[in-house]
Amino acid sequence: MKLRKLGLTGLWLSLTCSMPAWSQAVDPNLGRNLAANCANCHGTNGVSVGGMPALAGQSRDSLARAMKEFREGKRPATIMHQLSKGYSDEQIDLIAAYLSAQKAR
Numbered sequence: 001m002k003l004r005k006l007g008l009t010g011l012w013l014s015l016t017c018s019m020p021a022w023s024q025a026v027d028p029n030l031g032r033n034l035a036a037n038c039a040n041c042h043g044t045n046g047v048s049v050g051g052m053p054a055l056a057g058q059s060r061d062s063l064a065r066a067m068k069e070f071r072e073g074k075r076p077a078t079i080m081h082q083l084s085k086g087y088s089d090e091q092i093d094l095i096a097a098y099l100s101a102q103k104a105r
């Protein structure tokens with residue numbers, strides 16, 4: 001009983017102590033990698049090949065706002081309301097930062 005308690009404390013300690021290290025080690029390519037999920041529909045790096053809104057070069061704020069509005073059902077959508085639900089605020093901000101830095105062609 002006592003041992004089991006200790007084991008759990010150890011697990012808790014190792015989880016909580018490793019969190020700061022984990023959050024500092026954010027992959028610098030995370031935004032690009034997350035934005036790759038958008039390429040099928042919106043084109044590579046958000047450069048649309050037509051028929052789909054281009055995301056490349058849109059402002060960071062408007063991209064992030066659109067994603068959050070889709071997620072909250074405030075903006076009409078056929079598919080984006082479902083897709084946007086898979087992303088946290090932090091992930092949306094990373095995606096928006098990456099796509100807004102891409103050149104619209």
Ligand code: HEC
Pocket residue numbers: 034035037038039040041042053054055062063066067076077078079080081083095
């Ligand atoms: C399955 C196809 C598909 C994928 C994948 C997809 N989108 Fe979309 N996106 C759409 C469609 C279709 C619209 C138009 C709104 C709607 O009908 O949902 C849209 C609209 C948008 C808009 C609004 C653009 C504007 O100018 O009005 C943004 C922003 C957006 N998508 C961001 C993203 C991001 C970021 C990702 C990747 C995380 C993504 N989309 C992935 C299909 C897709």
